[in-house]
Amino acid sequence: MDLVLSNVSETPIYLQIYEQLSAQILNGTLNEDDCLPSIRSVARELRISVIPVKRAWEELEHGGYIYTVAGKGCFVAAHKIGELDVKRGNLATEHMKNEVDYCKTLGYTLAEIVEMVTECYNGK
Amino acid sequence: MDLVLSNVSETPIYLQIYEQLSAQILNGTLNEDDCLPSIRSVARELRISVIPVKRAWEELEHGGYIYTVAGKGCFVAAHKIGELDVKRGNLATEHMKNEVDYCKTLGYTLAEIVEMVTECYNGK
Amino acid sequence: MDLVLSNVSETPIYLQIYEQLSAQILNGTLNEDDCLPSIRSVARELRISVIPVKRAWEELEHGGYIYTVAGKGCFVAAHKIGELDVKRGNLATEHMKNEVDYCKTLGYTLAEIVEMVTECYNGK
Amino acid sequence: MDLVLSNVSETPIYLQIYEQLSAQILNGTLNEDDCLPSIRSVARELRISVIPVKRAWEELEHGGYIYTVAGKGCFVAAHKIGELDVKRGNLATEHMKNEVDYCKTLGYTLAEIVEMVTECYNGK
DNA sequence: GTGGTCTAGACCACG
DNA sequence: GTGGTCTAGACCACG
Numbered sequence: 001m002d003l004v005l006s007n008v009s010e011t012p013i014y015l016q017i018y019e020q021l022s023a024q025i026l027n028g029t030l031n032e033d034d035c036l037p038s039i040r041s042v043a044r045e046l047r048i049s050v051i052p053v054k055r056a057w058e059e060l061e062h063g064g065y066i067y068t069v070a071g072k073g074c075f076v077a078a079h080k081i082g083e084l085d086v087k088r089g090n091l092a093t094e095h096m097k098n099e100v101d102y103c104k105t106l107g108y109t110l111a112e113i114v115e116m117v118t119e120c121y122n123g124k
Numbered sequence: 125m126d127l128v129l130s131n132v133s134e135t136p137i138y139l140q141i142y143e144q145l146s147a148q149i150l151n152g153t154l155n156e157d158d159c160l161p162s163i164r165s166v167a168r169e170l171r172i173s174v175i176p177v178k179r180a181w182e183e184l185e186h187g188g189y190i191y192t193v194a195g196k197g198c199f200v201a202a203h204k205i206g207e208l209d210v211k212r213g214n215l216a217t218e219h220m221k222n223e224v225d226y227c228k229t230l231g232y233t234l235a236e237i238v239e240m241v242t243e244c245y246n247g248k
Numbered sequence: 249m250d251l252v253l254s255n256v257s258e259t260p261i262y263l264q265i266y267e268q269l270s271a272q273i274l275n276g277t278l279n280e281d282d283c284l285p286s287i288r289s290v291a292r293e294l295r296i297s298v299i300p301v302k303r304a305w306e307e308l309e310h311g312g313y314i315y316t317v318a319g320k321g322c323f324v325a326a327h328k329i330g331e332l333d334v335k336r337g338n339l340a341t342e343h344m345k346n347e348v349d350y351c352k353t354l355g356y357t358l359a360e361i362v363e364m365v366t367e368c369y370n371g372k
Numbered sequence: 373m374d375l376v377l378s379n380v381s382e383t384p385i386y387l388q389i390y391e392q393l394s395a396q397i398l399n400g401t402l403n404e405d406d407c408l409p410s411i412r413s414v415a416r417e418l419r420i421s422v423i424p425v426k427r428a429w430e431e432l433e434h435g436g437y438i439y440t441v442a443g444k445g446c447f448v449a450a451h452k453i454g455e456l457d458v459k460r461g462n463l464a465t466e467h468m469k470n471e472v473d474y475c476k477t478l479g480y481t482l483a484e485i486v487e488m489v490t491e492c493y494n495g496k
Numbered sequence: 497g498t499g500g501t502c503t504a505g506a507c508c509a510c511g
Numbered sequence: 512g513t514g515g516t517c518t519a520g521a522c523c524a525c526g
Contacts, residue, residue, distance in 0.1 A: 368472035
């Protein structure tokens with residue numbers, strides 16, 4: 001598991017886990033039927049309670065990213081052709097919409113926003 | 125006051141107020157030394173408790189957007205030349221950074237992100 | 249809250265709560281925008297931990313039966329015309345399908361199953 | 373052995389086996405003194421652990437469906453005249469009772485339930 | 497007052 | 512070993 005958590009972040013731990021794992025499924029780091037590590041082992045590794053890990057797993061299942069076989073473990077769910085791309089597009093757009101709207105409210109032109117995005121992308 | 129609140133939004137009421145008012149100051153809808161309506165009248169108008177309005181006002185004062193004159197009311201603060209633009213730029217960039225990072229994690233190229241931003245901007 | 253729990257039932261407590269509340273929403277005992285009692289008060293009343301109550305509320309929200317306003321409480325969700333009837337029909341059919349299939353496997357004819365259902369209905 | 377298992381089902385493996393075998397005994401697919409295949413061969417065939425197969429066999433014996441001859445194997449038990457029919461009726465009714473009760477709670481009339489059952493039976 | 501998140505345990509069924 | 516459910520607390524933000 002490649003997970004980096006922040007205690008100071010306003011984002012709850014379970015959401016940080018959820019976002020990182022769903023992203024790894026969306027970008028192909030994790031593949032169909034891959035077995036996720038057990039919630040208890042992840043909790044041990046991250047030195048947190050099993051609760052936030054379980055919560056993240058639940059949200060992933062709820063979101064259709066994984067499925068659970070009780071007593072066996074959790075596995076990356078099968079996806080229809082293109083479904084992941086659509087989901088990825090929706091998620092990215094949904095996230096982006098609010099920020100662009102906010103920039104518009106602040107009076108930014110499209111060109112200025114694109115410049116800002118470019119600087120963010122290049123890690124400036 | 126031009127404020128639109130959502131009960132179902134995950135953003136707390138006081139933050140919704142704060143973000144809309146600070147944006148109105150940043151984009152020039154509200155100007156230096158404009159008098160803000162009283163906390164109670166805003167609460168009445170929005171049909172909410174005075175607590176979130178008070179909290180929003182406090183955050184605005186803390187953020188340097190307004191100042192309070194005891195017994196008189198709250199007013200839009202004076203700003204040094206260019207200060208608002210810097211503040212505006214910082215806020216917008218701060219918001220945007222996370223989303224661009226997330227898109228990168230999902231595997232988007234800069235060109236694809238710019239296209240997404242353009243579509244968001246054009247209200248598509 | 250009109251809730252009856254069974255400790256001996258194989259059905260987990262949170263599911264018993266979920267099924268009874270969703271049924272009350274489906275059959276009109278609870279109506280749109282009705283405020284549910286707080287999870288803590290229900291837990292106190294039922295003499296159980298808040299965990300199963302919260303879990304039931306989560307599933308109800310997940311199922312579109314209620315919505316949560318943090319700090320305020322949970323409310324029966326709005327439903328489109330006929331939506332509740334469709335949901336009710338789907339749920340009932342889904343439940344019934346397995347049992348009818350099982351009876352078929354046991355060799356029952358439709359007439360025999362109908363007789364059995366009638367006896368069950370009349371509380372025999 | 374004519375057994376179809378589902379990993380994603382909420383019904384545990386051992387119960388799926390139990391329900392299918394008991395049904396085959398109740399409906400006459402398996403007859404008195406028929407020899408069941410060995411636990412190990414069934415586990416191999418189904419590509420599962422011997423544990424759930426063993427558990428299913430135990431439950432079948434406990435339910436009076438089979439008997440074990442040490443060193444020889446397991447066999448379908450003898451039944452008194454009509455005993456299987458009674459057992460079959462009890463099982464079917466027991467399963468059906470909960471569903472009919474649930475439908476009543478949802479506000480269905482007997483006529484509506486009978487219609488639903490008919491549609492389920494006809495595989496609609 | 498309300499939920500939201502989290503800790504640190506427990507016991508259970510299943511395999 | 513694996514999840515599933517539950518207890519009995521804690522502290523937090525919001526209103």
